[in-house]
Amino acid sequence: MSEDGASRRIVDGRWVVSRAWVMELTGASAATVNRWYAQRDRYPAQRRFPEPVCTVNRTHYYDQEAVEAFWAAWREDVGTGRLQAAGRRPGDGRGNQGxxxxxxxxxxxxxxxxxxxxxxGGYQRGMAARLARAHGDSERSWQRAMTEARTVYEREQAAAAGR
Incomplete structure (x- = not known):
């Protein structure tokens, strides 16, 4: 077995590539490549993401020619306009996404x-529950707020200790 980086190898005389290499080739996100693989049975044969040829250290490798053929067929039929657009858009009211x-x-x-x-003077168990009772909303929402606040608080404490 020959290696050209960790994302491309020669196995049994042919080049095989990892999902990381597929992401570089296509510009697709990890979620998109994972979806192509997970849903490959939903697509016609020419647009079906290839099966793994081998697995090395829990990394699947695919025949490079098969991946390139898949990508050519996908671009021709589907295009690339929706790559990296999976899921919700930022700014849709989900809080952290802006x-x-x-x-x-x-x-x-x-x-x-x-x-x-x-x-x-620092975090105490049950703070989020007390805040939920005092201010309303769900305890889980206050747990998330407390987690973010703890990060800020710990940075403040570290900065104060470093002075």
Missing amino acids: GGPGRAQRERAIAVALAELRAA
């Missing part, structure tokens, strides 16, 4: 949680 009314609410919750951490 934009939308959810982010402003999340920032307020993080500020409240951060104030609680500062007043208590």
